[in-house]
Amino acid sequence: MPVIKIKDIAWGRLRSPSIDQQEEFLTDFGMAKAARTSNALYMRGTDPTHHLHITEQGEPGVIGWAYYANAEEDLDKISRVEGASKIEPIDEPGGGKRVRLTDPNGFQIEVVWGIEKVDALPVQKIELNRGSDKYRRSGTLTRLKNRPSQVKRIGHSVILSTNLKGSLAWYRENFGLISSDDIYAGKPDNIIASLNRADRGDEYVDHHILFAWQSDHIGLNHFSFEVEDIDDVLLGHDYLVAKKKYEHMWGVGRHELGAQVFDYWCDPWGRVHEHWTDTDVLNVANGSNLAPVTDLRAQWGDDTPQKFKNYGIR
Ligand SMILES: [Fe+2]
Numbered sequence: 001m002p003v004i005k006i007k008d009i010a011w012g013r014l015r016s017p018s019i020d021q022q023e024e025f026l027t028d029f030g031m032a033k034a035a036r037t038s039n040a041l042y043m044r045g046t047d048p049t050h051h052l053h054i055t056e057q058g059e060p061g062v063i064g065w066a067y068y069a070n071a072e073e074d075l076d077k078i079s080r081v082e083g084a085s086k087i088e089p090i091d092e093p094g095g096g097k098r099v100r101l102t103d104p105n106g107f108q109i110e111v112v113w114g115i116e117k118v119d120a121l122p123v124q125k126i127e128l129n130r131g132s133d134k135y136r137r138s139g140t141l142t143r144l145k146n147r148p149s150q151v152k153r154i155g156h157s158v159i160l161s162t163n164l165k166g167s168l169a170w171y172r173e174n175f176g177l178i179s180s181d182d183i184y185a186g187k188p189d190n191i192i193a194s195l196n197r198a199d200r201g202d203e204y205v206d207h208h209i210l211f212a213w214q215s216d217h218i219g220l221n222h223f224s225f226e227v228e229d230i231d232d233v234l235l236g237h238d239y240l241v242a243k244k245k246y247e248h249m250w251g252v253g254r255h256e257l258g259a260q261v262f263d264y265w266c267d268p269w270g271r272v273h274e275h276w277t278d279t280d281v282l283n284v285a286n287g288s289n290l291a292p293v294t295d296l297r298a299q300w301g302d303d304t305p306q307k308f309k310n311y312g313i314r
Helices: 019-029 073-079 164-175 230-243
Strands: 008-016 032-036 040-044 053-057 061-068 097-102 108-113 151-161 178-184 191-197 210-214 219-227 248-255 261-266 272-277 289-292 298-300
Touching: 008 019, 008 108, 008 151, 019 032, 019 040, 019 053, 019 230, 019 272, 061 219, 073 097, 073 108, 151 164, 164 178, 164 191, 164 210, 219 230, 230 248, 230 261, 230 272
Parallel strands: 008 053, 061 108, 151 210, 178 289, 219 272
Antiparallel strands: 008 061, 032 040, 040 053, 097 108, 151 219, 178 191, 191 210, 248 261, 248 298, 261 272
């Protein structure tokens, strides 16, 4: 039995030399400001959660990310894990309590409870007709304005690790993550990467909340954010292209494993942020799968560019 089973990913936490520049990028990416203090920025999505992205002022760096606990008592349980902090109040906008841990790669993992809820933001929802069902929006006009994507929530983190086996054991034993797909190269016992989801029993969850790769270095490959729909991915893409100041990493395409329609962009310090929509959702009954490395392809869209392979920064 794991120590606890986490509910979901809560936020990513970065460090950047310019909070102004970070806010500009994240706003163009489709988030909204939740709070700004003298030394940190808190950005939110359209869901009623206080924030999903934190940037602290300082040298560029990846601090880590946070998971929501399912119950307040879980903070007590996880605080007894070796190396964990005591339960501490979060002295930041949104409040709440947390336990901090350090994963085998040096990332800070916060397990949080009691973060302030806020009202959801309005979302433009576009009804789609299909070839086989073409009257779903009869009599209405679809006229989309140029705008950023509508970021809804954070979905997952992807990391490179020099100790994949130890990292997977740590996340599975402490937080109850379960494998959706373990990826092998050559022989099936040569696992080189793994996509893991939260265990919420019968409840369906995203295909992956943590994707980890064996590598020769440690780094964040990307943080990933769910948006409303496919129009939203493409509108967001065009909006960021038009800004002419951000590096595009990969997309638009549809993944094989997870099946998300994706698009990847670098922030001004090379930290990759993904837009996605329409993931596979699984529950505990779906079990775990072993997949060859060739399954890490796009079902449509370009192949992974060379610059994004083994990409990870700290
Ligand atoms: Fe992703």
